[in-house]
Amino acid sequence: MEHQSAIAYGNLYRRGYLGDRIPKDMNFDYIILHESGHEYFGNSVSASDLADMWIHESFTTYMEALYVECQMSYSASLRYLEYQRPYIRNEEPIIGVRGMNWYKRVKTSDQYYKGSWILHTLRSIVDNDERWKAYLKGLYDAFEMKIIISEDVLEFTQNYFKEIDLGPFFRQYLYRPEIPIVQYKMSETQDGVKLQYQLISQEPGLKIPVKVRVGDQTIKIIVENKPQSILLESEKSSDVQILKNLYLIDFVIQP
Numbered sequence: 167m168e169h170q171s172a173i174a175y176g177n178l179y180r181r182g183y184l185g186d187r188i189p190k191d192m193n194f195d196y197i198i199l200h201e202s203g204h205e206y207f208g209n210s211v212s213a214s215d216l217a218d219m220w221i222h223e224s225f226t227t228y229m230e231a232l233y234v235e236c237q238m239s240y241s242a243s244l245r246y247l248e249y250q251r252p253y254i255r256n257e258e259p260i261i262g263v264r265g266m267n268w269y270k271r272v273k274t275s276d277q278y279y280k281g282s283w284i285l286h287t288l289r290s291i292v293d294n295d296e297r298w299k300a301y302l303k304g305l306y307d308a309f310e311m312k313i314i315i316s317e318d319v320l321e322f323t324q325n326y327f328k329e330i331d332l333g334p335f336f337r338q339y340l341y342r343p344e345i346p347i348v349q350y351k352m353s354e355t356q357d358g359v360k361l362q363y364q365l366i367s368q369e370p371g372l373k374i375p376v377k378v379r380v381g382d383q384t385i386k387i388i389v390e391n392k393p394q395s396i397l398l399e400s401e402k403s404s405d406v407q408i409l410k411n412l413y414l415i416d417f418v419i420q421p
């Protein structure tokens with residue numbers, strides 16, 4: 167564990183976490199990576215209450231994927247994130263209630279893995295890697311050696327990405343346990359493949375840009391809380407692929 171001046175290490179110098187928890191072709195000590203990450207988000211940028219623990223754990227867990235991206239490739243980091251995904255529970259909101267030892271009272275580890283996926287989803291929405299990386303650095307610099315709460319992070323983020331209304335995104339992903347669902351259906355017509363889609367979310371204003379690969383091109387559709395459709399220039403629905411691994415969303419085929 168990362169506590170300054172009281173570090174404990176129990177991973178026996180094994181790969182991953184005691185030999186497991188990371189993709190088979192990756193070979194690093196998860197504990198050293200994760201706990202070193204806490205020197206940034208945790209020991210330098212610190213949350214004042216356990217209800218805001220995601221400031222430590224979500225950013226540090228997401229930084230593991232960035233490490234894999236830096237050392238290997240972006241596609242390797244997507245595989246790493248897929249390893250985190252089964253641990254997401256969606257039972258409690260990420261941001262808890264202050265003043266009640268929140269983090270110790272709930273059973274979830276969503277502050278870690280779900281938080282990591284929320285940041286990954288936000289990156290897909292921002293869809294500009296240079297800005298995304300500058301944002302992470304800017305966020306750290308803004309709060310280096312400070313004690314903060316979630317609202318500080320959210321305000322900084324909204325000010326950074328002014329062109330996107332992040333209110334519904336924050337409310338859906340950080341203050342509610344449920345994740346949104348995209349219902350979709352593809353049908354082949356004479357004029358192309360018709361893709362029908364609709365976002366089912368608890369936050370009515372939530373809009374998520376979703377990337378769809380059509381043949382060798384990638385297009386972006388904005389999925390909202392109402393029935394929508396688009397005609398794609400493709401003959402076969404098998405040539406159309408929704409890039410699901412960029413988002414923390416349940417994609418469900420419409421009945």
Ligand SMILES: [Zn+2]
Binds near residue numbers: 200204222223226
């Ligand atoms: Zn941690």
